[in-house]
Amino acid sequence: MDGEKLREAAAAGDLALVKSILKQQKSKIVDAADEDGMTPLMHAAYKNQLAVCDYLLSKGADVNWDNHKHQYTPLMFAVLSGSPEVTQLLLQSGASLTKTNGIGKTAAQLAGFVGHHNCVTVISNFFPQTELEPYTKPQGLSSTPKLYPDQVPAFYELVTSSNLNPVKLTMHLTKHGELLRRREDTVYVLEHLLETRANELNEPLAMKLHYLIHVVNACVAHENGFIKHLLTGRESDGALLNMEKFVRLSIRDFKYRNSQLLLALVKNITAVTPGDQPSALSFLEQSINGLQSSSTAESCFACGAKGNQKLCSACKRISYCSPKCQQLHWFSHKKQCKK
Ligand SMILES: [Zn+2]
Ligand SMILES: [Zn+2]
Structure with a gap:
């Protein structure tokens, strides 16, 4: 009753x-x-x-x-x-x-x-922060943990971000430089998490962790030049070919070759000529976040952030989330802006 x-x-x-x-x-x-x-x-x-x-x-x-x-x-x-x-x-x-x-x-x-x-x-994208706790304790013969406790919030933000634009992720990693300075440990934790999630049920998160490893490694390999590399546009129309190439290579390198998610992604990106839309990044975000591809017109051209966009006042063709992003992209956009 x-x-x-x-x-x-x-x-x-x-x-x-x-x-x-x-x-x-x-x-x-x-x-x-x-x-x-x-x-x-x-x-x-x-x-x-x-x-x-x-x-x-x-x-x-x-x-x-x-x-x-x-x-x-x-x-x-x-x-x-x-x-x-x-x-x-x-x-x-x-x-x-x-x-x-x-x-x-x-x-x-x-x-x-x-x-x-x-x-x-x-x-x-669900991932309890408590899963990171074991990495904050020294293991085996090592006297330092893979993640210092004060690195946990930044690391957690990295793995739970739904914006997978490599520019945005690089900004985050640069802001929390310890994650890059300790690249080997950061990658170790990402790889270890990936191993535990490689079953079919968690394919999206496994793909995301794999992709993040590529971003971290690329950030370090390019020293401070990764953002500039990514935002360098094609002469004719400003298309971000370097970013497209980076995302495509990262996806194709997924080591679980039989993954349904991988097969679907490769099929989608192969059908598009690099530089055309939809971008590999939009397919990646769609398959990981489960969302319908949102128009790139609604997101910051540089970092992919959604909402609060301001158009470039000179050409009114592309928009940014902040003056900082506009500045970051200007070295490349100035060639198109005047056209
Ligand atoms: Zn932005
Ligand atoms: Zn412009």
Whole structure:
């Protein structure tokens, strides 16, 4: 009886009522399931009730409840509702990504199947910061850790970034120079994370980690000239051929040769002449983030950042997120700007 009330209040998003029902109960009903095996948390997730989900989890609701009649998990209901926020919350609370439902689909596959790409993005980029902790402790005979604890936030930001533009990533790495100065250790951690994620379920993240290794190595190899190299435009139209080449080579070098993601990416990029659109970067971002390719016109020409664009006032043909990006690109753009 109270279980039913609780489920109804959870689905309706009535947080006050959920709280009062749970307070009055002596026995534990936070996971009181209905005849289909659906818990209050599942009802709340399915109806995109973020605050109620958060509260139920704080009261010990089982984030990996697996007594649903079709083996759906709370995370699957979150992706069915199309809520990236609830999806993120459940992941942070320990929701399993490998559980499958009655027809063998994981939450990520289900999200893709129903077309909720924003949830796919959240899942494919999810990576708990706690996974970096082991690297902050010295291992084996070494007296220094692979990552110093104060490097963790910058490293975490690198691996969770959805903007994969190598200019943007280089800016981040340069700002947190320790990651470049300790290149071998940075690459070691990326490679180690990659090894643990190379199964089919985590192909997008594996591809991303692989790509980041290429970016880190290229930054170091070009010393301080990588951004300039990437932003050097073709004489005739300013197309960023170096960037295109870099992204293509990085993708093609993915060592898991049978990866479906790799095969699909190679097929896509091979069909486009370098310098034409869509760029290899847009295919890469699309496959990793699960998003439809967004128009490059909406992002900064130099660093790929979205939103708040200002057009070049002289030619009004390309836009930037900041004066800094415009300055970075000017050495090359000035040849096209006047045309
Ligand atoms: Zn920018
Ligand atoms: Zn211009």
